[in-house]
Amino acid sequence: xxxxxxxxxxxxxxxxxxxxxxxxxxxxxxxxxxxxxxxxxxxxxxxxxxxxxxxxxxxxxxxxxxxxxxxxxxxxxxxxxxxxxxxxxxxxxxxxxxxxxxxxxxxxxxxxxxxxxxxxxxxxxxxxxxxxxxxxxxxxxxxxxxxxxxxxxxxxxxxxxxxxxxxxxxxxxxxxxxxxxxxxxxxxxxxxxxxxxxxxxxxxxxxxxxxxxxxxxxxxxxxxxxxxxxxxxxxxxxxxxxxxxxxxxxxxx
Numbered sequence: 001x002x003x004x005x006x007x008x009x010x011x012x013x014x015x016x017x018x019x020x021x022x023x024x025x026x027x028x029x030x031x032x033x034x035x036x037x038x039x040x041x042x043x044x045x046x047x048x049x050x051x052x053x054x055x056x057x058x059x060x061x062x063x064x065x066x067x068x069x070x071x072x073x074x075x076x077x078x079x080x081x082x083x084x085x086x087x088x089x090x091x092x093x094x095x096x097x098x099x100x101x102x103x104x105x106x107x108x109x110x111x112x113x114x115x116x117x118x119x120x121x122x123x124x125x126x127x128x129x130x131x132x133x134x135x136x137x138x139x140x141x142x143x144x145x146x147x148x149x150x151x152x153x154x155x156x157x158x159x160x161x162x163x164x165x166x167x168x169x170x171x172x173x174x175x176x177x178x179x180x181x182x183x184x185x186x187x188x189x190x191x192x193x194x195x196x197x198x199x200x201x202x203x204x205x206x207x208x209x210x211x212x213x214x215x216x217x218x219x220x221x222x223x224x225x226x227x228x229x230x231x232x233x234x235x236x237x238x239x240x241x242x243x244x245x246x247x248x249x250x251x252x253x
Contacts, residue, residue: 031059032245034110035079037067040087041114047225056238057247071095074102080245081108084115085222091119103128103214108244112237113222116184117149130190130209130218133181140185149183152200156180158221158232161195166248167208167217167239168193174232179223190218194236206236208243215244 036052052060061079063070067086072095082102091099103109109128111118117133119125123141126132134149157175160168180201187209194206206219217240227233242248 030247031057032081032242032247033079034058034060034081034083034241034245035070036060036062036083037070037086037088037115038062039067043085044224047228051225051228051234055234055241058238058241068092068095068099071098071102074098077102077107079107080247081110081241083110083112083241084118085112087114087117089118089120089122091122096122096124104212106213106215106246108241108246109211109214109216110237110241110244111216111218113179113220116181116218116220126185127187128211128216129187130207130216131184131186131204131220133184133220146185147183149181152180152182153178154180154198154200156196156198156201158205159195159197160193162191162193165191165193165208167206167236167243171232171235174230176221176227176230176233178221178227181220184220194219206240208240215246217241217244 052058060083067084067088068091070082071091111129114133116129116131117135118129120135126140134146137148138146140146155175155177157173159173160171162168163171180198182200182202184202186204186207190207190209192204192207195203196205197203202220205221206217208215208217210216219237219240221227221233222237239248
């Protein structure tokens with residue numbers, strides 16, 4: 001190899017290394033900032049923190065105090081996504097307005113597991129989340145009577161219903177042991193991503209939809225560390241959060 005060729009090869013190698021370093025730096029800068037709302041339901045906090053600490057592409061901060069205080073003032077709101085893992089009603093009118101303003105600006109939302117029972121006294125929340133777990137029998141807007149939702153525990157096979165969506169692209173079916181929900185209500189038009197045929201559970205497990213400018217990812221699975229440690233579930237949550245933040249490329253790209 002002559003000197004000119006060696007020089008060209010070295011320059012190409014240096015250029016590739018710099019490109020990779022730049023890509024890595026860009027990826028770090030693109031890390032999604034998520035605020036997690038907790039409260040109103042017990043959970044394994046050490047395992048929970050480990051789950052979030054190792055989630056790919058996501059940087060998290062747990063909201064201190066009552067969960068909806070995150071919406072007391074949004075002037076300095078710095079997060080890309082709100083992750084609800086709380087079980088709380090009682091969002092004040094001012095907090096509701098600020099919450100809706102964030103969604104109107106395109107801040108993403110993830111409604112996870114028991115958070116589907118949030119805001120029982122606010123019908124709009126079902127439309128925002130895409131689904132509702134009913135803590136007691138009630139009536140939907142329009143007058144339809146709804147029974148109390150139920151829970152069950154056991155193993156369930158998760159089926160990737162839409163392998164073409166960017167959240168679930170390339171994922172295979174998997175099995176988890178979890179708390180399952182049944183007799184929930186679901187909003188018409190949500191994009192169902194993951195389902196199960198387990199009779200103790202509602203068929204719909206995970207979904208995506210839009211509320212105004214906001215991307216919303218909903219997932220009923222995720223009771224404890226038996227699920228949180230499952231590689232496929234971790235991938236589903238990571239992708240769902242990044243999709244809600246509009247940081248996940250469209251499928252096939």
